[in-house]
Amino acid sequence: MTLRTHPPRIRHLRAYTVDAPGGGDYHDQPTGHWIDDQIATPMAVYPEYRASRQSFGLNVLGSLVVEAEADDGTVGFAVTTGGEPAAWIVERHLARFVESVPATDLERLWDQMFRATLFYGRKGLVLNAISGVDLALWDLMGKLRGQPVYELLGGPVRDEQVFYATSARPDLAEGMGFIGGKMPLQHAPVEGEAGLRANIEQMRTMRERVGDDFFLAYDCWMSLDVPYALRLAHGLDGLGVRWVEEALPPDDYWGYAELRRGLPPGMLCTTGEHEAGRLGFRMLLEMGCADIIQPDVGWCGGLTELMKISALADAHGKLVVPHGSSVYSYHFVITRHNSPFAEFLMMAPDADAVVPMFSPLLLDEPVPENGRLTLPDTPGFGVRLNPECALRRPFAH
Numbered sequence: 039m040t041l042r043t044h045p046p047r048i049r050h051l052r053a054y055t056v057d058a059p060g061g062g063d064y065h066d067q068p069t070g071h072w073i074d075d076q077i078a079t080p081m082a083v084y085p086e087y088r089a090s091r092q093s094f095g096l097n098v099l100g101s102l103v104v105e106a107e108a109d110d111g112t113v114g115f116a117v118t119t120g121g122e123p124a125a126w127i128v129e130r131h132l133a134r135f136v137e138s139v140p141a142t143d144l145e146r147l148w149d150q151m152f153r154a155t156l157f158y159g160r161k162g163l164v165l166n167a168i169s170g171v172d173l174a175l176w177d178l179m180g181k182l183r184g185q186p187v188y189e190l191l192g193g194p195v196r197d198e199q200v201f202y203a204t205s206a207r208p209d210l211a212e213g214m215g216f217i218g219g220k221m222p223l224q225h226a227p228v229e230g231e232a233g234l235r236a237n238i239e240q241m242r243t244m245r246e247r248v249g250d251d252f253f254l255a256y257d258c259w260m261s262l263d264v265p266y267a268l269r270l271a272h273g274l275d276g277l278g279v280r281w282v283e284e285a286l287p288p289d290d291y292w293g294y295a296e297l298r299r300g301l302p303p304g305m306l307c308t309t310g311e312h313e314a315g316r317l318g319f320r321m322l323l324e325m326g327c328a329d330i331i332q333p334d335v336g337w338c339g340g341l342t343e344l345m346k347i348s349a350l351a352d353a354h355g356k357l358v359v360p361h362g363s364s365v366y367s368y369h370f371v372i373t374r375h376n377s378p379f380a381e382f383l384m385m386a387p388d389a390d391a392v393v394p395m396f397s398p399l400l401l402d403e404p405v406p407e408n409g410r411l412t413l414p415d416t417p418g419f420g421v422r423l424n425p426e427c428a429l430r431r432p433f434a435h
């Protein structure tokens with residue numbers, strides 16, 4: 039009989055915020071950044087909140103940094119969105135499950151964190167916090183075992199990964215080697231027929247600027263209703279638009295199913311970046327809501343949950359192309375056949391250069407070169423915290 043070797047235990051779980059823009063909260067950018075301004079949102083019904091997403095608080099949370107320290111001194115960490123409220127959840131609630139437990143007991147820890155927060159959690163901020171802890175534990179496990187996380191997940195299924203770019207300027211992204219470009223939709227339904235025409239014309243202009251083989255997509259960031267989304271989609275027919283993304287509020291499973299049924303042939307329905315947990319994705323898959331699901335590994339429950347979501351999608355014959363989340367999704371995508379490419383968010387203010395997604399918070403954060411990336415074999419997720427970004431620990435326990 040082989041006895042289980044005793045891994046180090048987790049000595050301490052710590053949660054920090056960062057009083058600087060960018061990092062885990064990539065929407066928190068200085069004024070004038072393409073990612074915050076003139077984008078259709080659910081708040082566009084209120085004219086005073088239309089011009090910039092920062093006006094209604096898209097950047098209000100800030101970054102969450104979670105550190106898990108083992109009793110041999112090894113430290114794993116992860117970065118996501120969540121700021122002070124998520125830091126409170128980690129320190130005052132989740133830490134009790136994690137501290138003094140073997141550092142490799144990820145499955146049990148995830149289950150305890152999820153069950154214990156059901157009465158106020160399930161989705162949203164609490165899942166961001168659980169994701170942050172889970173990812174820090176995967177980083178720690180990689181460091182303890184001296185292996186990159188993608189090896190812990192079963193190893194790569196291809197040598198390198200290719201990327202599409204989310205950008206206000208897909209035409210520039212094409213020149214940088216990306217395989218496709220996803221633009222933010224600018225005009226919401228409240229802007230009427232003129233807005234609808236402008237949305238279609240903007241895509242037509244972009245199609246004229248890029249090659250036929252370069253795919254385009256529209257990111258609608260929860261801002262539409264079914265009739266508008268269908269009119270938009272049919273107006274875009276023939277422009278090589280591969281998908282229409284997150285057209286509806288995340289809980290409108292019935293609307294997504296109707297939208298998907300009504301899309302022009304060849305145009306896909308995608309969603310999921312604001313969905314969480316395997317049961318949320320089960321709704322999307324079983325109700326026929328999406329052709330590609332897009333969980334964010336920093337928001338959906340972390341890697342432990344993403345593996346289950348991905349297996350479920352695979353069983354439904356669907357692709358998983360995670361939302362953003364940099365190294366935390368790259369280490370996953372490279373290990374899964376049903377994740378054939380990854381997203382890269384163009385974080386340069388004018389979308390004219392490749393900038394690491396969580397800049398300036400991480401060091402060694404890999405970026406695609408010529409649209410491609412081979413992950414290094416550094417243990418864990420292979421990134422370091424930038425010592426120039428001051429961390430604050432508001433709820434130390």
Ligand SMILES: C[C@H](O)[C@H](O)[C@@H](O)[C@@H](O)C(=O)O
Pocket residue numbers: 073077204221222257259311361362381383
């Ligand atoms: C550009 C989009 O509106 C969001 O900012 C982006 O985070 C997300 O929706 C995406 O798919 O990358």
Ligand SMILES: [Mg+2]
Pocket residue numbers: 257258259283284311361
């Ligand atoms: Mg999106």
